[in-house]
Amino acid sequence: MMSLAQxxxxxxxxxxxxxxxxxxxxxxxxxIAAVAVIWVGFDLLTDGIFLTARNLWNLAVQTSVVGIxxxxxxxxxxxxxxxxxxxxxxxxxxxxxxxxxxxVFPVGAGWNWVASLGxxxxxxxxxxxxxxxxxxxxxxxxxxxTLGGLLIFRGLAWTVTEGQTVAPLDETFQLMxxxxxxxxxxFWSWMVGLAGIALVLARAAMARRRRQRYGFAVRPxxxxxxxxxxxxxxxxxxxxxxxxxxxxxTDVAQGIPVPVLILxxxxxxMSAVTKxxxxxxxxxxxxxxxxxxxxxxxxxxxxxxxxxxLMGLLAGIAGAVQTARxxxxxNSTGELLELSVIAAAVIGGTSxxxxxxxxxxxxxxxVFMQSLQSGMILLGLPTPMQNVVIGLVLILxxxxxxxxxxxxx
Amino acid sequence: MTSSPMGVNPLVEMRNISIHFGGIKAVxxxxxxxxxxxxxALLGHNGAGKSTLIKILSGAYRASAGQILIDGRPxxxxxxxxxxxxxxxxxxxxxxxxxxxxxPGNLFLGRELMTRWGTLDDAAMEHAARQAILELNPNFxxxxxPVKNLSGGQRQSVAIARALHFNARILIMDEPTAALGPHExxxxxxxITRLKAKGIGIFLISxxxxxxxxxxxxxxxxxxxxxxxxxxxxxxxQDDVLAMIILGKRPKIAA
Numbered sequence: 001m002m003s004l005a006q007x008x009x010x011x012x013x014x015x016x017x018x019x020x021x022x023x024x025x026x027x028x029x030x031x032i033a034a035v036a037v038i039w040v041g042f043d044l045l046t047d048g049i050f051l052t053a054r055n056l057w058n059l060a061v062q063t064s065v066v067g068i069x070x071x072x073x074x075x076x077x078x079x080x081x082x083x084x085x086x087x088x089x090x091x092x093x094x095x096x097x098x099x100x101x102x103x104v105f106p107v108g109a110g111w112n113w114v115a116s117l118g119x120x121x122x123x124x125x126x127x128x129x130x131x132x133x134x135x136x137x138x139x140x141x142x143x144x145x146t147l148g149g150l151l152i153f154r155g156l157a158w159t160v161t162e163g164q165t166v167a168p169l170d171e172t173f174q175l176m177x178x179x180x181x182x183x184x185x186x187f188w189s190w191m192v193g194l195a196g197i198a199l200v201l202a203r204a205a206m207a208r209r210r211r212q213r214y215g216f217a218v219r220p221x222x223x224x225x226x227x228x229x230x231x232x233x234x235x236x237x238x239x240x241x242x243x244x245x246x247x248x249x250t251d252v253a254q255g256i257p258v259p260v261l262i263l264x265x266x267x268x269x270m271s272a273v274t275k276x277x278x279x280x281x282x283x284x285x286x287x288x289x290x291x292x293x294x295x296x297x298x299x300x301x302x303x304x305x306x307x308x309x310l311m312g313l314l315a316g317i318a319g320a321v322q323t324a325r326x327x328x329x330x331n332s333t334g335e336l337l338e339l340s341v342i343a344a345a346v347i348g349g350t351s352x353x354x355x356x357x358x359x360x361x362x363x364x365x366x367v368f369m370q371s372l373q374s375g376m377i378l379l380g381l382p383t384p385m386q387n388v389v390i391g392l393v394l395i396l397x398x399x400x401x402x403x404x405x406x407x408x409x
Numbered sequence: 410m411t412s413s414p415m416g417v418n419p420l421v422e423m424r425n426i427s428i429h430f431g432g433i434k435a436v437x438x439x440x441x442x443x444x445x446x447x448x449x450a451l452l453g454h455n456g457a458g459k460s461t462l463i464k465i466l467s468g469a470y471r472a473s474a475g476q477i478l479i480d481g482r483p484x485x486x487x488x489x490x491x492x493x494x495x496x497x498x499x500x501x502x503x504x505x506x507x508x509x510x511x512x513p514g515n516l517f518l519g520r521e522l523m524t525r526w527g528t529l530d531d532a533a534m535e536h537a538a539r540q541a542i543l544e545l546n547p548n549f550x551x552x553x554x555p556v557k558n559l560s561g562g563q564r565q566s567v568a569i570a571r572a573l574h575f576n577a578r579i580l581i582m583d584e585p586t587a588a589l590g591p592h593e594x595x596x597x598x599x600x601i602t603r604l605k606a607k608g609i610g611i612f613l614i615s616x617x618x619x620x621x622x623x624x625x626x627x628x629x630x631x632x633x634x635x636x637x638x639x640x641x642x643x644x645x646x647q648d649d650v651l652a653m654i655i656l657g658k659r660p661k662i663a664a
Contacts (some may be wrong), residue, residue, distance in 0.1 A: 214536040276528035278521050281510075285518055288507035295469055295505045296519035297490035355509035 027349055027404070031364045035371060042375035049378055053244035057254060060242070061178045061325075063370040064259035065090075065318045066340045070362045071270035072314035073345045075280075075307045078287040080354030081142035083308065085131065085149030086315045086341055090334035092153040093124045094319035098166040098329020101173060113173035121316040127153065128312020132305035142308075150338065158331040167328035177325030178257030186243045189255035192264075193239040197232050199268075204228050259321045263363075266314065271359045283307060287355035343390070344369050347397045351405075418481045419444050420579055420610040421497075426465060426475035435461045437634040438475075443579065443610040448601060449639075450625035451614045452654055458634040459614045460502070463581050466612070467499040468492035479579075490519070498577035502584040502614075504568040508557035512549075513538035515556055516571045541570040545600070562593045569600070580604065583614045598624060618650050632657040 042050040049055060069086050076083045100116035101107070127149070134145045175182040184192070204224060211218050219227070242260075243253040256264075274280040282303045285293040294300050318337075323329055348365025350357030372393060376386045421443040428436045436458045443449050451459045464470045466477065468489040477484050479495050486492050492499070499505075506515045513534040522537070524530045535552065542549050546566040556564055565588065572580055582601075586594040601611060601624055615621045621628070622642065630637040630653040638659040640650070649660040 210530075210532040214532055216532065216535065278523075278529065281514065281518070281521060281529060285507040285510055285514075288509035289505070291503070292505035292507050292515075293518070295467075295489050295499070295501065297468075297488065297493060298519050355507075 025358075025361075027401075028358070028361055028364065031348065031361060031368065035364060035368050038368070038371055038375065042371070042378065046375070046378045050375055053241050055374070055378070056241050057245040057257070059367075059370060059374050060260045061257045062374060063366050064178070064257075064263040065322045065325075065334075066337065066344055066370065067263045067363055067366040068266045068318045068321065069311075069314050069337070069341045070344045070348070070366045071266045071359050072307075072311040073341050074270075074348075074350050074357045074359055074362045075274070075283050076142075076311050077342075077345055077350045077352060078283055078354060078357045079304060079307055080287055080290070081135065081304070081307070082342065082352075083131075083142065083146045083149075083311050084338050084342075085127075085146040085153060086311065086318075087334040087337035087339075088150045088153035088157065089124060089127050089312060089315040090319040090322060090337060091331060092157040092160075092319075093120045093127075093316045094323035094333050095157045095160050095166070095329040095331060096120055096123055097173075097320060098169060098323055099160055101170045102166050102168070102329070107170075113170040116170075117173065117176075117320055120320060121313055124316020124319065125309045125313040128315070129305055129309035131312070132308030135308065136301040136304040154331070154335070157333075161329075161331070163331055165328050165330045169324065169327050169329075173320075174324050174327055175258050176262065176321050177323075177327065178259040178321075179325065179327070180247070182259070182324075183242075183254040183257040184261065185255040186253040187255075189239050189243055189253075192256060192261070193235050196235045196264075200228060200231050200235070259325065262317065262321060266317065267359055267363055274359055279303065279306065284355060340366075340369060343394050347394065349401060417444055419478075420480065421466065421612075422476075422478040422481075423462070423466060424476045424478070426462060426472050426477075428461060428465060428470060428473045434634050436465070436472075439631065439634075439636045441612075441629050441636070441639065443612060445578075445610055446605050446608045447627070448605055448611045448613055448621075448625045450621040450628045450642075451612060451631065452618060452621065452628055452650065453616065453631035453637075454654065455616055457616075457631040459616075459631050460583055462631070463499070463583060463612060463614055466492065466579075467497060467581055493520075493575065496576065496578035497581065498572035498575060498579070499581040500568050500572050500583065500585055502587060504564055506556045506564060506567060509555050511553050511555055512542060512559075512567045512570075513552065515567055516541065516574060518571075520575065537574070538570070541574045542566055545570055545573075546596075561588045562590070565589060565593065565597075569597075573604075577609060579610050579612075581612045581614070584616070585613070586620055594620075618647055618654065622647055622650070630654055 039051060069090070073083060073086070097116045097120035100119060101112050105112045105115055131145050131149050134140045135142045208218050208224065218224070239256070242256045245254045246252060247254055274283070282293060282298050282300075285296070285298065286300050286303060290300060319334065322333055326333065344366035345357065345362045346352065346365070347368055348358070348362035350362055369390065372390060373386060376389060381389070419442040422440075423442070424440050426436055426439050427434060439458070439462055441449065441451070441462070451463065453459050461470065465472045466486065468486045468491050471487060477486060479497075484491075484495055486495070507518065510518070513531070516538045517534045522530045522533045539552055542552070546563065549563055549566055551559060551563070556567055559567070565585070569585075585597050589597065601613070604611060613621050613625060625642050627639055627641050628645070628650055629639040630650065632654065637653045637657050640653075640660065645660055652658050652660065
């Protein structure tokens, strides 16, 4: 018998450097630094307009639609697939929800928005599952199935009303878009912030206890406090900024916009899915080695179908947010959004080769993309030039990431 | 070590197994068996059908015809999960590890330990994996790294630990030493001897007679999808077995 590594010795030995003590994700830090750099850069270029509460509040709202879908796209790409249909699914589902609440269900009824939202989300999930079925059970490459989906659902979005725009929408439903009244105010924003802080602390304490129970090495206390402290400070800072922006012509604080709240919810749920569920583990296993996953007894087809169903559901949620924000169902809603979503995931460190990617990274990627776009709008760059810049940044970001990965191995 | 003792039920009987892919018969009416505490080597050239036969037992493929008996009872093995439920564990030549996941994640893949809240219990899995892997390979330290960062021998340790951790009664090893150096090969040989003593039955697949001649109690030789024959190692010379592999000829003393 040999002695097992039970003693709580640090596994890196005596010369433990700062990085290994903190156990932080360097790549995520680098991306956050990149976001900080462009924020400061744009702030200087726009004479202090960029880093105002008002602009950051708007930036948060603008990030939410792409951000919500990016959390699902990470899983799709991790399993070595792609979903090109999300922009069209968003448009189609948004259109259906608009038609349901403006033309089918009685206008003004309290249950109207609930029913149309529920049916819309179910439709999104069903579309995703159907595409997943073609991919997992019929073996058609996801690129083709979802390219077909891109055309099909954009076409159907037009067909539903023969191209006519449907408006106005239910007033409660509109809150999902974060319009004039679509934010939760200072008090509830602090409540959300406190809940977030409690969650962060509880998670850190629980993970620590769990590791200590087996005598595993844990972070030094100062490192644990520093990392948790930075996250808590980030949450407090975010709430402060959201509360610093007042409703137009009042001194009532806006607080967190509803679409951003939905994004936060999606991020929390999807992070949990990837980190602590069997399903998430299987998603990554399939991305790392599909054959090994199958030989381990995992029902890989079911997992792939579920991933696409989840993507469809998230596209449906994003469709609700976008449609509510426009206060209209239009057949062109969400055009080309699939590209922003894929770009955000990839800039956020999701590898197109499959097997690697994080939700938090992808969200930072989405914020990065949206910041770039928003800054260029403030600078008055014409849209075609914005696309040129974003295209170049995408290539550059992936190049930096792959060369970093290669050097590490 | 005497093999196939009388009066003991075979652990595994594969009877008249055939499988075809399209028009090609990869395995054609092959019967092999395995007793507790016995090592049966499956030999043959690349493409002789050894791995395919064994993948039927491990649930990766489904036989077109034939019957599998475990402990003398007919068994239905339609998926890897079924095989594992019967105590059949496989160490594949490719190792079948998810490269992006760490050793505990791979060891428990498909059989994760959960907390009482229904979430993955990573700490418990790491604890069990440390024990299982260190028992095989005391020098194994990089337990939390993705297995793609590990050496061939370390990856092999993970794959073997996974097969042994769940109390396998029947172990299938497909070219277990193909990627290993001489030292690690010796370790695997020692391991096989220890497992045998515990009463585990082992199918050892190889294309190289030298790897298995000293370890196997019996040798089954396949050629072109058919079984050439099964012999007791003590009854034959290496040249006899080579003749079976190359010429498909049964030696006269064959059991």
